[in-house]
Amino acid sequence: MKSRAAVAFEAGKPLQIVEIDVAPPQAGEVLVRITHTGVCHTDAFTLSGDDPEGIFPAVLGHEGAGIVVEVGEGVTSVKPGDHVIPLYTAECGQCLFCKSGKTNLCVAVRATQGKGVMPDGTTRFSYNGQPVYHYMGCSTFSEYTVVAEVSLAKVNPKANPEQVCLLGCGVTTGLGAVKNTAKVQPGDSVAVFGLGGIGLAVIQGAKMAGAGRIIAIDTNPSKFELARTFGATDCVNPKDHDKPIQQVIVEMTGWGVDHSFECIGNVGVMRAALECAHRGWGQSVIIGVAGAGQEISTRPFQLVTGRKWLGTAFGGVKGRTELPGMVEDAMAGRIQLAPFVTHTMPLTEINEAFDLMHAGKSIRSVVYY
Ligand SMILES: NC(=O)c1ccc[n+]([C@@H]2O[C@H](COP(=O)([O-])OP(=O)(O)OC[C@H]3O[C@@H](n4cnc5c(N)ncnc54)[C@H](O)[C@@H]3O)[C@@H](O)[C@H]2O)c1
Numbered sequence: 001m002k003s004r005a006a007v008a009f010e011a012g013k014p015l016q017i018v019e020i021d022v023a024p025p026q027a028g029e030v031l032v033r034i035t036h037t038g039v040c041h042t043d044a045f046t047l048s049g050d051d052p053e054g055i056f057p058a059v060l061g062h063e064g065a066g067i068v069v070e071v072g073e074g075v076t077s078v079k080p081g082d083h084v085i086p087l088y089t090a091e092c093g094q095c096l097f098c099k100s101g102k103t104n105l106c107v108a109v110r111a112t113q114g115k116g117v118m119p120d121g122t123t124r125f126s127y128n129g130q131p132v133y134h135y136m137g138c139s140t141f142s143e144y145t146v147v148a149e150v151s152l153a154k155v156n157p158k159a160n161p162e163q164v165c166l167l168g169c170g171v172t173t174g175l176g177a178v179k180n181t182a183k184v185q186p187g188d189s190v191a192v193f194g195l196g197g198i199g200l201a202v203i204q205g206a207k208m209a210g211a212g213r214i215i216a217i218d219t220n221p222s223k224f225e226l227a228r229t230f231g232a233t234d235c236v237n238p239k240d241h242d243k244p245i246q247q248v249i250v251e252m253t254g255w256g257v258d259h260s261f262e263c264i265g266n267v268g269v270m271r272a273a274l275e276c277a278h279r280g281w282g283q284s285v286i287i288g289v290a291g292a293g294q295e296i297s298t299r300p301f302q303l304v305t306g307r308k309w310l311g312t313a314f315g316g317v318k319g320r321t322e323l324p325g326m327v328e329d330a331m332a333g334r335i336q337l338a339p340f341v342t343h344t345m346p347l348t349e350i351n352e353a354f355d356l357m358h359a360g361k362s363i364r365s366v367v368y369y
C-alpha cells in the first residue's frame, strides 16, 4: 500500500514528504496507522548524522500513537481497531532480560531493530523500488508503519492520541527515570540538567515522588516558567555563574543533591551532574544520548566517596506491561501531558518541528496525519 511519510534520505538534510510503499505485515508483525507523533531530540540526533546506528534512507519517529490496521500470521495480542503505542524498547516476556525482573532491555528484536530492518532482516518500506529503513522499531513518521507485535502497547481507545503519543518516549522516560532508576523518595533533593521534554518529565516525576528541593538547570531561561509549573523549586542558568555548575549546585545544597539527571546528551554536563551528587550516597542518572565516540570522565574519587553513576533507556519502563496503566493515569489527570505539547502541525510541516526544537522554542511538537 501507499503511505505518506517524512523520509530522512540523507543525514543533515530536511525530511522529505513523499509517498512510500509499505509491504503487508509478516508473521509476528502488525500494520499500524499512526495518527499522531511527537518529535524527540533523539530523532534530531539521528538525522544530524551523529548517531552511529543511523541508517539512511529511513523513516524516523518513535513517539507515536496509532490504530492497528492489519495483523500478520500468529499475532494474538492485538487486532484491527486496537489503539496502540509503538515501543522502541520491546517487551517479549520470554527473553533472558524480560525474565530477569531486573531490566526493561528486552532483546527480542534488538539486533535487527538496530539495523533498521524487521526481525526477518528485510524492510517493509520502499521508495521507487529502493529499500527505506525502519527506525527504533517504530518509524512513526509514516502514516502506515509496520511494527513487531512485541513492540506494541495496547492502550485505552478513549485516550487523547495527541497527548498519549508522548508516552511513547519523552514523558515515560523522564517519569520512569525518577521512579525506576533513581527511586526518588519523599523529601529527596533533585537536580535536573536540561529542560526539554525529558527534563520536564523528570521534574513532574520528582514532584509526584514527593521530592523536596527540585533544582532545574538550563542555559535557555525561557524553559524556567514551565519547569516551575511542573514543580521546580529553584531554576539555575549556568551562564549566570562564573564557576562550574556542579560547584554552584553543591554550594546551594551543602553537600550536593540526592539525585541528578542529565537530560541533554552533553558529556561535560554528565560529569557536572555526577559531581553535584551528594557525598556518600548521591546518584546521577544519564538519560541524554551523547554523540558517537564521546566518552564520560570524572575523577574516580567521586565514586570512591560514594556517588553512583546510573543510566536509563525508556526510564526502565516495560512498555507492554506498564504503558496501559500510564495512559489511564494520564486520562485521570495523575500524569500531566498537555503542557508538553507546545506546538501541533500536519505532517507537511514536520521540518518546522525540528527547527523549533533547535531554536529552543518548543517542548514537544506533535505532528498529526
Ligand atoms: N535514554 C533514553 O531513553 C532517552 C529517551 C528520550 C530522549 N533521550 C535523550 O534525552 C536528551 C533530551 O531530549 P529532549 O527531547 O528533552 O531534548 P531537548 O532538545 O528538547 O532539550 C534539551 C534541553 O537541554 C538544554 N541544554 C542544552 N545544553 C545545555 C547545557 N550545557 N546546560 C544546560 N542545559 C542545556 C536545552 O536548552 C534544552 O532545553 C537527548 O539527548 C535525547 O536524545 C534519551
Ligand SMILES: [Zn+2]
Pocket (backbone or CB within 6 Å): 040, 041, 042, 043, 062, 063, 169, 170
Ligand atoms: Zn525519544
Ligand SMILES: [Zn+2]
Pocket (backbone or CB within 6 Å): 090, 091, 092, 093, 094, 095, 096, 097, 098, 099, 105, 106, 107, 108
Ligand atoms: Zn524480551
